[in-house]
Amino acid sequence: MQVDFIVIGSGIAGISFCEQLRAYHKTFIVFDDHSQQSSTVAGGLYNPVVLKRFTPVWRSKEQLEIALQMYQTFEREFDVKVDYKVPVLRKFSSLEEQNDWFSASDKPDLSEYLSVNLIKNTNKNINASFGFGEVFNTGRIDVKVLMDTYKKFLLKESRFFEAKFKYDELAVTNGDLKYGEIEAKNIVFTEGFGIHQNPFFKGLPLLGTKGELLTIHAPDLKIDFVLKGPVFLIPIGHDNYIVGATYHWEERTHEITLKAKDELLTKLNTMITCSFKVIDQVAGIRPTVKDRRPLVGKHPVHQNMFVLNGLGTRGVMIGPYVAKQLFNHIEFGIPLEAEIDIKRFQ
Numbered sequence: 526m527q528v529d530f531i532v533i534g535s536g537i538a539g540i541s542f543c544e545q546l547r548a549y550h551k552t553f554i555v556f557d558d559h560s561q562q563s564s565t566v567a568g569g570l571y572n573p574v575v576l577k578r579f580t581p582v583w584r585s586k587e588q589l590e591i592a593l594q595m596y597q598t599f600e601r602e603f604d605v606k607v608d609y610k611v612p613v614l615r616k617f618s619s620l621e622e623q624n625d626w627f628s629a630s631d632k633p634d635l636s637e638y639l640s641v642n643l644i645k646n647t648n649k650n651i652n653a654s655f656g657f658g659e660v661f662n663t664g665r666i667d668v669k670v671l672m673d674t675y676k677k678f679l680l681k682e683s684r685f686f687e688a689k690f691k692y693d694e695l696a697v698t699n700g701d702l703k704y705g706e707i708e709a710k711n712i713v714f715t716e717g718f719g720i721h722q723n724p725f726f727k728g729l730p731l732l733g734t735k736g737e738l739l740t741i742h743a744p745d746l747k748i749d750f751v752l753k754g755p756v757f758l759i760p761i762g763h764d765n766y767i768v769g770a771t772y773h774w775e776e777r778t779h780e781i782t783l784k785a786k787d788e789l790l791t792k793l794n795t796m797i798t799c800s801f802k803v804i805d806q807v808a809g810i811r812p813t814v815k816d817r818r819p820l821v822g823k824h825p826v827h828q829n830m831f832v833l834n835g836l837g838t839r840g841v842m843i844g845p846y847v848a849k850q851l852f853n854h855i856e857f858g859i860p861l862e863a864e865i866d867i868k869r870f871q
């Protein structure tokens with residue numbers, strides 16, 4: 526079998542890159558062994574503002590434009606709904622925070638994202654005496670539907686190998702790539718935290734930040750917006766809500782922990798007063814990077830070997846943006862932005 530690309534990983538990074546390949550009619554196959562689950566568990570939220578400090582996300586405008594276009598195309602092509610345009614309300618915990626918000630909303634790079642109206646709380650099940658500020662251009666991608674749909678599509682086309690990619694079985698001779706019976710012009714690694722097993726790129730400073738989320742069932746809560754307090758509370762339908770997430774830098778496993786559950790429940794209990802039941806808990810490792818920028822680029826020796834990683838805490842927005850840059854770089858020779866290029870670590 527001959528293909529233009531082998532892609533290792535079918536998380537948000539892998540799917541975003543494959544969507545570029547599909548748009549340009551490239552042939553490709555995908556390997557995934559489900560060894561990482563950052564995308565599988567992700568809350569799927571996109572939001573152009575850092576809500577702790579009221580600053581814009583790096584390249585927020587460009588990221589949103591490219592990402593929303595990709596999800597829209599995805600919905601059209603595969604006839605599924607993945608993009609839910611849900612508002613995010615930031616809960617204020619003091620008058621000082623309200624003031625900080627209103628001075629931020631005056632800044633040119635934030636004014637289109639932060640509402641200037643103070644929203645009063647009218648829901649008796651929410652604790653928010655200082656009210657909320659609304660963030661515009663936010664939403665939630667149903668990453669599970671995105672991934673399931675894509676896997677089904679790839680399986681139908683016989684392009685999906687549900688197997689571990691064994692790095693030592695990749696033969697690289699004079700620039701030709703061969704893996705078993707497969708000959709490829711290029712290979713792109715989108716393995717998330719799995720990069721640490723990859724002999725070609727494991728030297729890159731991917732740190733990894735474990736995160737855990739709960740799903741709760743809260744029939745009395747009745748909110749149709751994302752509530753941001755000490756944690757996010759994200760409505761997902763049927764009176765269920767995602768609560769999260771935690772950030773832990775020392776543990777690097779996919780095990781759920783009681784410690785994280787307690788931490789999330791303690792924070793949640795400062796936000797809502799009604800009763801609820803925890804119905805699920807999940808964990809994953811975010812592919813975070815030392816300088817908080819993605820890891821994109823070409824292997825220093827093998828010219829047809831590439832990496833697309835380091836999507837960090839915001840894969841939904843940044844994935845399509847960097848996938849497009851990598852594709853344009855490979856196919857049209859357009860230089861990568863210096864800030865995302867792995868050359869910065871060489």
Ligand SMILES: Cc1cc2nc3c(=O)[nH]c(=O)nc-3n(C[C@H](O)[C@H](O)[C@H](O)COP(=O)(O)OP(=O)(O)OC[C@H]3O[C@@H](n4cnc5c(N)ncnc54)[C@H](O)[C@@H]3O)c2cc1C
Binds near residue numbers: 563836
């Ligand atoms: C708890 C939690 C909540 C989050 N919430 C959000 C959110 O609300 N919004 C947001 O934008 N981001 C969120 N994120 C971050 C987001 O999940 C990541 O940025 C994103 O999923 C990274 O995608 P990825 O494709 O790079 O990596 P991954 O999702 O880890 O995908 C890598 C894939 O490669 C496969 N793989 C690895 N090695 C091999 C191999 N040798 N052979 C075959 N397959 C291999 C793995 O099985 C995996 O499927 C969250 C993350 C966590 C953990």
